[in-house]
Amino acid sequence: MRDWAAKHRWESILIIVLAATIVVNVSLSPFYLGFGNFVNLFWLSIEKIIVVIVMTFVIINGEIDLSVASVMGFSAAVMATLYQGGELPFALAILIGIAVGAIAGLLQGLVITRFGLPSLVVTLAGLIGFRGAARVLLEDRSVGDFPEWFESIGQQTLVGPFPVALLLFFVGLALAWVILERSAFGRKVYVIGNSADVARFSGIEVDSVKLRLFVTSGAVAGLAGILFAARVGAVQGTLGETYELDIITMVLLGGVSIFGGSGSMLGVVLALFTVLNIRNGLGLANIDGITQTGVIGLLLIGSVLVPNLAQRYRLRRPRAEAVAHGPP
Amino acid sequence: MKTEHDRYEEEEEVKAIKRRSRVFVPMVVLALIIAACGGDTDDTTTTAGEATTTAAEATTTVAAETTTSAGETTTSAAAAGEAVEITAGDSIAATFLPKCTNIAVFPQANSGAEEAAAELGSDPAEFVGPADCGDTTGQIEFMTNAVTQGVDAIMLSNNSGDQLDAPAQAAADAGIPVVTWDSPIPSATGESVFVAQVDFDETGQVMADMARNILGDDGGQFAILSATPDAANQNAWIAAMEEVLAGPDYANLELVETVYGNDVAEDSVTAALGLVDSHPDLELIMAPTTVGIVAAAQAMTQEGLCETIKVSGLGLPEEMAPYVESGCAPEFALWSFVDLGYLAYYVAYGIATGQITAEEGTAFVAGRMGEYEITADPTRDAGLRVLMGPFSVYNAENPGT
Numbered sequence: 215m216r217d218w219a220a221k222h223r224w225e226s227i228l229i230i231v232l233a234a235t236i237v238v239n240v241s242l243s244p245f246y247l248g249f250g251n252f253v254n255l256f257w258l259s260i261e262k263i264i265v266v267i268v269m270t271f272v273i274i275n276g277e278i279d280l281s282v283a284s285v286m287g288f289s290a291a292v293m294a295t296l297y298q299g300g301e302l303p304f305a306l307a308i309l310i311g312i313a314v315g316a317i318a319g320l321l322q323g324l325v326i327t328r329f330g331l332p333s334l335v336v337t338l339a340g341l342i343g344f345r346g347a348a349r350v351l352l353e354d355r356s357v358g359d360f361p362e363w364f365e366s367i368g369q370q371t372l373v374g375p376f377p378v379a380l381l382l383f384f385v386g387l388a389l390a391w392v393i394l395e396r397s398a399f400g401r402k403v404y405v406i407g408n409s410a411d412v413a414r415f416s417g418i419e420v421d422s423v424k425l426r427l428f429v430t431s432g433a434v435a436g437l438a439g440i441l442f443a444a445r446v447g448a449v450q451g452t453l454g455e456t457y458e459l460d461i462i463t464m465v466l467l468g469g470v471s472i473f474g475g476s477g478s479m480l481g482v483v484l485a486l487f488t489v490l491n492i493r494n495g496l497g498l499a500n501i502d503g504i505t506q507t508g509v510i511g512l513l514l515i516g517s518v519l520v521p522n523l524a525q526r527y528r529l530r531r532p533r534a535e536a537v538a539h540g541p542p
Numbered sequence: 543m544k545t546e547h548d549r550y551e552e553e554e555e556v557k558a559i560k561r562r563s564r565v566f567v568p569m570v571v572l573a574l575i576i577a578a579c580g581g582d583t584d585d586t587t588t589t590a591g592e593a594t595t596t597a598a599e600a601t602t603t604v605a606a607e608t609t610t611s612a613g614e615t616t617t618s619a620a621a622a623g624e625a626v627e628i629t630a631g632d633s634i635a636a637t638f639l640p641k642c643t644n645i646a647v648f649p650q651a652n653s654g655a656e657e658a659a660a661e662l663g664s665d666p667a668e669f670v671g672p673a674d675c676g677d678t679t680g681q682i683e684f685m686t687n688a689v690t691q692g693v694d695a696i697m698l699s700n701n702s703g704d705q706l707d708a709p710a711q712a713a714a715d716a717g718i719p720v721v722t723w724d725s726p727i728p729s730a731t732g733e734s735v736f737v738a739q740v741d742f743d744e745t746g747q748v749m750a751d752m753a754r755n756i757l758g759d760d761g762g763q764f765a766i767l768s769a770t771p772d773a774a775n776q777n778a779w780i781a782a783m784e785e786v787l788a789g790p791d792y793a794n795l796e797l798v799e800t801v802y803g804n805d806v807a808e809d810s811v812t813a814a815l816g817l818v819d820s821h822p823d824l825e826l827i828m829a830p831t832t833v834g835i836v837a838a839a840q841a842m843t844q845e846g847l848c849e850t851i852k853v854s855g856l857g858l859p860e861e862m863a864p865y866v867e868s869g870c871a872p873e874f875a876l877w878s879f880v881d882l883g884y885l886a887y888y889v890a891y892g893i894a895t896g897q898i899t900a901e902e903g904t905a906f907v908a909g910r911m912g913e914y915e916i917t918a919d920p921t922r923d924a925g926l927r928v929l930m931g932p933f934s935v936y937n938a939e940n941p942g943t
Contacts, residue, residue, distance in 0.1 A: 243691070245691045245692065248690070250690065251690045254686050258683050258686060355771060356702075356771050358703060358704055369708040446682065447704055447705055447707060448678075448704065448772065450771065452676065494687075497683060497687040500637075500670050502643060502673070503673050503677075503680055
């Protein structure tokens with residue numbers, strides 16, 4: 215137990231924070247504990263947390279994808295435009311929407327790997343470009359009135375009390391866990407994140423791994439955009455705007471290094487549970503959205519600062535002791 | 543259609559069964575732990591307060607004063623039987639959910655709701671909402687949380703179109719009355735009744751008349767600066783105005799474009815300046831939103847364009863006073879948001895305590911505001927309405943401050 219805690223310092227801190235959050239929530243609101251609320255807590259942020267899974271891979275790999283929220287909007291906008299055109303079967307429009315997301319990821323991935331440009335810049339351009347494309351497609355309109363079966367995907371429960379999107383999330387999470395921590399591909403992601411040069415000299419096909427991650431990131435973002443459309447029942451050019459910040463926040467809070475190479479799925483899942491529980495608890499206690507964001511911001515700063523300070527303190531103490539115990 | 547849907551469901555079922563082995567077992571364990579911790583929360587049945595049916599000591603409705611072109615406001619009151627006076631009873635837990643919390647009119651409406659709660663001996667409603675009026679998912683979240691809390695009533699100003707259908711239906715399924723005010727749910731899904739500030743068709747008429755007053759008999763070009771592209775109330779008003787403009791009396795008025803400032807000051811200024819750039823002959827900006835009208839007036843003042851381009855629409859007198867004085871905004875209109883919040887609370891309280899039912903023909907007395915009746919909403923395909931009214935038109939003679 216202590217061994218595990220020593221090896222997984224960040225995860226241990228997160229478990230404590232999560233436990234504290236749950237205790238505070240229970241004391242703040244009598245409505246917090248309840249199965250329906252548990253489902254709602256995920257359901258209300260489902261699109262973000264689906265993208266969080268793949269963002270974890272991208273950041274561990276030493277890259278970043280700032281374009282995810284814009285790709286969400288663009289994919290949904292393409293689907294909505296095709297639906298409004300009325301010539302294609304709607305199911306096909308959905309598939310094209312997801313494919314557009316994958317292509318968006320592929321394009322960015324190609325630019326990053328072929329030209330060696332930093333993903334921060336390329337996907338920042340993607341953030342602006344795909345959002346612009348979504349807004350050009352839909353202008354100021356809001357496209358809605360989707361077929362009932364589509365909206366029921368987002369709004370109704372499929373198995374027991376779980377909507378489809380929630381099941382997708384848990385399946386995706388389990389898959390991602392296995393791939394990241396139990397497969398050769400997962401190892402490569404870590405190695406590349408630690409040092410792309412070392413990985414390249416070790417014969418790892420660095421560009422291919424990166425490209426696959428960006429394509430997946432785009433496709434998953436596209437899927438998330440479409441799930442968003444199903445849940446809310448309408449698509450606007452602004453769909454998902456600024457979600458990339460929440461998504462990256464959850465990954466970093468999970469202990470994934472922004473420089474790549476380290477982090478765990480468990481940490482990200484704990485961070486995600488913590489953020490969702492804080493939002494939910496504050497919401498049930500009727501605390502407004504601005505304060506909720508503030509609390510999560512403080513948590514992020516605190517979680518970066520506290521371990522850092524603790525480490526400094528630990529580094530300084532032995533030196534001080536050495537002086538004290540030194541020869542007179 | 544139906545078969546396709548069924549087939550889809552079957553396919554999903556099969557896939558889900560396949561998944562089950564992987565995900566379902568840990569999920570069930572998790573579920574059991576959570577279910578063991580907490581009980582069911584949604585069994586809040588609203589106990590009916592005593593329905594005191596005092597005969598109509600009817601103060602005549604304020605709504606009747608408005609002169610609607612459609613004229614449906616005056617007819618219904620006469621048919622009403624006995625009006626129920628909504629009286630103090632049990633305290634209710636309610637949520638007062640505006641489009642957003644950072645626009646002056648919504649705290650005003652909440653102060654009206656607080657006044658009503660105090661009169662009725664009830665705890666004031668929780669005033670919560672998204673910070674940004676374009677934040678539809680935020681509103682969905684607050685609605686869902688209110689249902690989880692098992693409140694006795696929700697008072698909602700919808701900041702989108704049908705996006706709130708599902709959570710409103712969830713509230714209705716849980717037995718929670720959803721009273722909309724300011725901006726309704728267009729399809730009326732899950733909605734008990736809409737407390738309308740003014741008749742939506744009349745809003746179109748008033749805006750068209752103000753445009754004609756300002757532009758004069760020769761007419762001219764004007765543009766609309768609205769809130770968000772989805773806002774149910776603004777869209778209904780714009781549609782009503784376009785209908786009025788089709789009439790021969792308004793033939794000289796040319797609506798060149800409708801743009802959206804999302805009820806955000808900076809966006810609205812940008813949108814207003816964009817209109818100026820793209821329409822050199824523009825003479826008037828009509829903004830049916832209190833944020834848009836101030837932003838437009840500000841932008842025209844700063845650019846020194848007030849001589850050529852006037853601003854009108856729906857605005858708060860206290861915010862518009864300097865522009866009325868400078869002549870930038872010669873005329874605009876609004877209603878009392880305090881009264882709107884007050885009336886919405888009375889209706890929600892009456893329904894939650896069982897004193898009135900949300901059905902056509904129910905007449906009631908709402909404290910200081912007098913008698914109202916629930917009617918079918920003539921401006922929507924479905925839904926019930928309580929019409930408040932009237933409009934106040936503000937100008938140099940009547941600045942309203």
